[in-house]
Amino acid sequence: MTDPYKIPPSTPLKPRKRTIVIGATGGIGAALARKLGAQGFSMALVDRELKSLQVLCDEINKQAGETVALPYAQDVTEYKSISHSLSKIIAELGGLELFIYVAGVIYFPGPEEYNFQQDLKMVEVNLLGGMAWLSEVAPLFQAAKSGQIVGVSSVAGDRGRIGNPGYNASKAAFTSYLESLRNRLTRHGVNVITIKPGMVRTSMLTLPGAPRPVLTVSAEQAADRIWKAIRKRQQVVYVAGIWHWIMLVIRHIPSFLFRRVSF
Amino acid sequence: MTSDFTQLENFGHSLKSPSYVIQPHTAEDIHQAFRYARKAGLTVAARGGGRSYNDAALNGGGIILDSSVMNRILKWDKVKGRVVCEPGVTLQQLWQRVLPDGWWPPVVSGTMFTTLGGCLAANIHGKNNFRMGPIGEHVLEFTAMLPSGARVLCSPSRNADLFHSMIGGFGLLGIFLSITLQMKKMQSGLLEVHAWPTRTLKDQLTSLEQGAPRFDYIVGWLDTVTIGHGQIHAANYLHSGQDPEPQKTMQLSYQNLPSRLFGVFPKSLLHYFMTPFMTNIGVWGINTAKYVASLRSHTFRQPHAAFHFLLDYVPFWEQSYGRAGLIQYQSFLPKETALAAWTEMLALAKARGLPAYLGVTKRHRPDKFLLTHALDGFSLALDFKVTDSNRSRLSALLQEFDRIVLNAGGRFYFAKNSETTKATAQKFYGKQTLSKFLKLKKRCDPQRILQSDLYRRVFAE
Numbered sequence: 001m002t003d004p005y006k007i008p009p010s011t012p013l014k015p016r017k018r019t020i021v022i023g024a025t026g027g028i029g030a031a032l033a034r035k036l037g038a039q040g041f042s043m044a045l046v047d048r049e050l051k052s053l054q055v056l057c058d059e060i061n062k063q064a065g066e067t068v069a070l071p072y073a074q075d076v077t078e079y080k081s082i083s084h085s086l087s088k089i090i091a092e093l094g095g096l097e098l099f100i101y102v103a104g105v106i107y108f109p110g111p112e113e114y115n116f117q118q119d120l121k122m123v124e125v126n127l128l129g130g131m132a133w134l135s136e137v138a139p140l141f142q143a144a145k146s147g148q149i150v151g152v153s154s155v156a157g158d159r160g161r162i163g164n165p166g167y168n169a170s171k172a173a174f175t176s177y178l179e180s181l182r183n184r185l186t187r188h189g190v191n192v193i194t195i196k197p198g199m200v201r202t203s204m205l206t207l208p209g210a211p212r213p214v215l216t217v218s219a220e221q222a223a224d225r226i227w228k229a230i231r232k233r234q235q236v237v238y239v240a241g242i243w244h245w246i247m248l249v250i251r252h253i254p255s256f257l258f259r260r261v262s263f
Numbered sequence: 264m265t266s267d268f269t270q271l272e273n274f275g276h277s278l279k280s281p282s283y284v285i286q287p288h289t290a291e292d293i294h295q296a297f298r299y300a301r302k303a304g305l306t307v308a309a310r311g312g313g314r315s316y317n318d319a320a321l322n323g324g325g326i327i328l329d330s331s332v333m334n335r336i337l338k339w340d341k342v343k344g345r346v347v348c349e350p351g352v353t354l355q356q357l358w359q360r361v362l363p364d365g366w367w368p369p370v371v372s373g374t375m376f377t378t379l380g381g382c383l384a385a386n387i388h389g390k391n392n393f394r395m396g397p398i399g400e401h402v403l404e405f406t407a408m409l410p411s412g413a414r415v416l417c418s419p420s421r422n423a424d425l426f427h428s429m430i431g432g433f434g435l436l437g438i439f440l441s442i443t444l445q446m447k448k449m450q451s452g453l454l455e456v457h458a459w460p461t462r463t464l465k466d467q468l469t470s471l472e473q474g475a476p477r478f479d480y481i482v483g484w485l486d487t488v489t490i491g492h493g494q495i496h497a498a499n500y501l502h503s504g505q506d507p508e509p510q511k512t513m514q515l516s517y518q519n520l521p522s523r524l525f526g527v528f529p530k531s532l533l534h535y536f537m538t539p540f541m542t543n544i545g546v547w548g549i550n551t552a553k554y555v556a557s558l559r560s561h562t563f564r565q566p567h568a569a570f571h572f573l574l575d576y577v578p579f580w581e582q583s584y585g586r587a588g589l590i591q592y593q594s595f596l597p598k599e600t601a602l603a604a605w606t607e608m609l610a611l612a613k614a615r616g617l618p619a620y621l622g623v624t625k626r627h628r629p630d631k632f633l634l635t636h637a638l639d640g641f642s643l644a645l646d647f648k649v650t651d652s653n654r655s656r657l658s659a660l661l662q663e664f665d666r667i668v669l670n671a672g673g674r675f676y677f678a679k680n681s682e683t684t685k686a687t688a689q690k691f692y693g694k695q696t697l698s699k700f701l702k703l704k705k706r707c708d709p710q711r712i713l714q715s716d717l718y719r720r721v722f723a724e
Contacts, residue, residue, distance in 0.1 A: 009720040010323070012277035012590045012649050012681050013658040087324075091305060094323030094716065095281045143268040144281050 006067050007042045010094055016042045016068075018093040020086075022076060022133055023103025025052045027202025028152060031223035032102065037064055039227065041098070044089040046072045076103050076129025086136045098230065099137045101130045102152040106167050108209030119166030126170035131177060138181060138190075145189040148230060151178040152195045155238065158247045161263060163211070182235065191233045195226055198243035215242055271321055274314045275581055277588030277649045278681065280321035280716055282308075286329045290440050293328060294412040297712060300326050306714035307410070309434040311378030312353060316591040317681035318716035319385065319433050325714065328438060330380050336360055337441060344446040345403065350380025350439040357444075358568070362513050366446035367567055370398040374574040380439045385678035386431030386632055389571070390480040390498075393626040397637065399430035400630060401445050407437035410712040414440065428633040428703050433677060435718050436707040451501035452512030454480070454570050459560040463491040464609070465602055467624055468641055470495045472598060475626045480570070485622030486550040487645060488543070490609045493624075494557040498570055518568040520575060530578055537583035541648055546620045584620075584648050592619075592661055593644040593679040595627060600671035601641045608664050612645075617653060617660055619645035633700055634692065636676035644679065658682065677717055688721045697722075 010016040019036055023029045024045035033045055037060040047053050053071035060069040070092060074085055090096045105125045107118040130151060141147030156164065157171030175194055182192035199205060199216045217225075217240045229237045238244040253261070266283035283305070287293045300307045308322035311330050320327075334351035341364040348357065355375035357368055370389045372382065383405065386397040395401070404418035407429055415437065417426040429436050457478075461467040467483045474481045478497040486492040506512055524530055540549055574580070581589060596604055612618055623644045627637045647657060661682050668675070674691045675683050689697055701724060704711070714723070 009318070009716060010278065010280070011318070011720070012273070012275065012588065013654045013661070014682075015278070015654075088304060090281075091324035094719075095279070096324075140268040140281075144270040146270050 006070065007093060008066055010042075016040065016094075017097045018042045018090075018095045019098035019100060020044045020046060020089055020093075020096065020137075021100045021102065022046045022129070023101065023152075025049065025056055026102060026104070027204070027219040028197065028200060028222050028226075029100075029102040030056055031219035032100065032226055033069065034060060034063070035220075035223040035227050036098075037061075037068055040068075042068045042093050044070050044072055044093060046074055046076075046085075046089075047103075048075050049073065076133070077124045079128070079132040082132050083136050086133070090140075096137075096140070096147065098148045098150070099133070099141075100150040100152075101133060102150075103129055104152065104154075106164070106204050106207065108164060108207060108211075109166070110209070111162065115166075119169075122166050122170045123173075126167070127174045127177070130174055134177075134181060138185060141190045142185055142188045147189075148191045148193065148233070149178075149181065149185070150193045150195060150226065150230060152197065152226075153178065155196050155198050155243050155247050157196070159250055159253075159258070163263070193226075193229050193234055194236045195229065195239060196236065196243065196247075197222055197239045198246075200239070215240060215246075266326065269327075271310070271313070271327065273317055273321065273588075273681070275316050275584070275589040275591065275649075275681075277590055278318060278321065278716075280318065280323035282322050282325055282327040284327045284329050286332045288332050290408060290414070293408055293438055293440075296326060296328055297408075297410045297412060300712055301410075301710065307712050308715035308718075309350075309380060309384070309438050311351065311381030311384075312374075312376045314372075314374055314377045314381065315385070315678045316589075317677065317679060318720060319678055320381065321716040322714060323716055330378055334378070339364075341366070344448060345443060346446060347441055347443045348379050349441060350378060350383075352379050353377065354379070354382065359515055359518075361446050362449070362452065362518065362567070363515060365449050365509075365513060367449045368398075369395050369401045369445065369447040371571050372574075373572065375568070375572045376575065379442050379444070380434075383430050383439060383442060384432065384434045385676075386630075386635070387678065388625070388627065388637065390482040390625060392637060393475045393481075393628050394479065396628065396630045397431070397632065397635075398444075399427075399632050402426075402430060403443040403445055405429075405442045406440045408440055409437045410708045410710065424703065425707070427631060428700060431632040431634045431636075432700070433634075433717060434715065435713050435722065436703060437713070449500065449509075449513065449567075450503040451506035451509045452514070452517055452566055453501055453506055453564045454498040454567060455501060455505075455562065456496055456498045456565045456570060457560075457562050458494060458496050458557065460554065460557045461491075461493040461495060464493075464606060466491070467493045467495065468598075468602055471624060471626045471641060481626055483624035484553075485624055485643070486554055487609055487612065487619040487622040488547045488550050489554075490606075490613060492550070492554040493622075494554070496570075498565070501564075512566065518566045520568060520572065530576075533577050534579045534583040537577070537580065538585065541583055541585060541620065543616070543618060546618070584646075585650070587649040587651060587654075589620075589646050589648055590657075590681050591644055591646050591679045592664060592682075593642055593676050594664065594668045594673050595636055595638055595642045595676065596640050596668065596671050596673040597638055598640040600673070601643075604667050604671035604673065605643055608667055611663060612660060615656060615660055617647065617657055619647050621646040633696060633703075634677075636674050638674055642676075677721065683721060685721055685723075 050073035057069040154171040157175040306325035310320035330351035338347035481497040
């Protein structure tokens with residue numbers, strides 16, 4: 001076994017919090033990784049493509065002046081290898097205090113189109129990958145009686161709308177899964193945060209068929225808000241905050257009306 | 264085998280490190296843990312009482328072998344004073360077993376909650392290091408398991424290289440399975456203690472040096488807030504005839520530390536009342552009061568347990584340092600350079616507004632163990648409170664301390680210092696010693712299964 005420990009040691013005077021970011025090269029993921037790097041975290045950045053991960057790690061490490069970010073190329077749909085990857089990452093980081101799942105994909109079907117292949121992909125990445133990772137992370141945090149979990153879901157999970165049934169379903173299920181985890185783990189000292197972004201200016205919004213951007217925030221603003229939620233150990237956070245009120249109204253639109261509206 | 268992912272801490276509560284904790288009951292369990300670790304690609308470290316101030320018994324993200332269930336005293340020969348113990352036996356278990364028969368462990372730490380496995384791994388010293396050396400000099404033999412599962416029997420004459428490197432080797436070469444120790448014969452359960460004040464650091468070091476030949480134990484308390492005020496406690500064993508009732512004073516009921524203050528107040532709650540005083544001003548007040556009270560030189564008789572286990576006098580005292588905990592910085596300096604170096608260090612700490620809240624001095628002599636921390640001179644242990652706002656300033660201060668100590672030919676002790684870097688360790692151990700240790704590591708543990716946070720901070724290549 002070669003010594004895998006490239007992260008500098010954690011000492012009482014130079015303590016390091018340790019985090020894993022799944023989906024680290026996406027818009028919000030990368031912004032959040034940079035933010036956490038600036039806050040002194042050591043981190044494992046996980047995504048599909050090694051090359052873009054390395055670019056991001058190099059940038060964060062250069063900024064920090066030492067190795068704080070390590071790249072791990074892994075697809076969230078490789079469910080079987082997650083257990084091994086997790087224990088390897090925790091050993092290399094020397095611990096784990098914060099787990100972040102921000103991996104997500106979106107496809108925009110036409111208003112009358114049904115595409116099961118795309119729906120399957122969205123459910124696999126947005127929901128099943130998160131469940132697979134969290135099934136490994138949750139028991140560790142529960143046993144350690146500490147830790148924080150951040151799941152990035154979406155306002156799209158709050159109601160099923162006409163535009164994108166598959167995406168709505170994947171996010172609704174992930175929101176619900178996170179809520180269950182919160183109810184299971186809070187009593188064990190673990191904080192579970194559900195982030196519900198509205199519209200964030202990332203590549204998602206430039207895809208063909210994407211809706212007209214309204215009330216958008218930048219990925220950096222979203223990362224700042226998520227960091228605040230982590231610091232304050234919040235529970236459910238809309239990004240931007242205005243979406244809390246919008247979704248409050250939308251959640252209460254009765255079905256006989258909701259069936260008739262065009263959004 | 265079941266393991267629990269547990270957030271472990273150092274004794275000072277200033278470091279957190281989660282690990283998969285396994286409690287072996289037998290040597291076979293330890294072997295199985297090694298096999299499991301190899302299969303899972305994980306590392307293994309041993310942990311005893313968890314009394315180290317640093318990361319010696321932590322292994323973040325790896326396996327921790329918690330020795331607390333392997334705590335049987337296997338054999339006790341009260342004629343020869345020889346005891347065979349499993350590694351999880353604590354000093355408390357040991358002295359309580361041997362004292363009623365008229366014996367006492369020749370070397371003990373300031374707390375009785377350390378385990379023998381941990382004591383050997385750190386090669387602990389007591390307030391009699393200048394006379395009795397470290398605990399390793401009283402080990403007749405031990406058996407240890409290497410990560411391959413092989414067992415080795417070591418004594419000063421058999422596998423002598425492993426004997427002198429596993430003791431003081433911080434669990435990085437093998438795991439102790441059983442330890443045979445020689446106890447020291449006692450004629451009384453009491454010590455005759457002499458206490459006197461010292462006005463300056465120079466005074467204190469002179470007292471230690473001149474007092475050592477006359478006493479069995481000697482230790483100094485140093486007020487590092489005012490710099491120099493202090494008190495010496497020196498003690499001698501009682502010889503036969505000096506104690507009219509040795510049978511009575513060696514009974515456990517005579518030795519046990521009272522659990523209540525003035526007979527009423529539970530001492531386990533005392534640390535809550537200490538917390539508000541753990542500030543620069545609070546400690547100044549306490550130290551000044553303590554010094555004034557110590558101005559009267561006096562002599563008294565005290566049970567062994569009360570004299571030795573000062574750290575256990577107030578249970579949970581380390582929690583009074585608050586949320587971010589404490590660290591201890593202990594340096595060992597040759598007797599020629601100690602005064603100048605510590606004077607410079609303490610002045611620096613005072614100038615930076617970072618006084619140590621407790622200072623303890625001792626007298627030492629060299630020993631033959633490979634990773635020894637002792638030398639012909641003195642040690643000064645300083646306790647610092649850690650807060651979120653003083654971390655970087657304290658870190659800068661300790662880096663300067665390291666420089667001063669290295670220049671003065673000093674050494675460090677890895678049951679204590681938490682910030683020492685690989686480069687510093689290389690300097691004071693010397694390249695030759697360190698490469699000798701790493702060669703033994705390669706021989707005993709070629710796959711580097713035995714690792715701790717300390718190993719990765721200081722020893723790993």
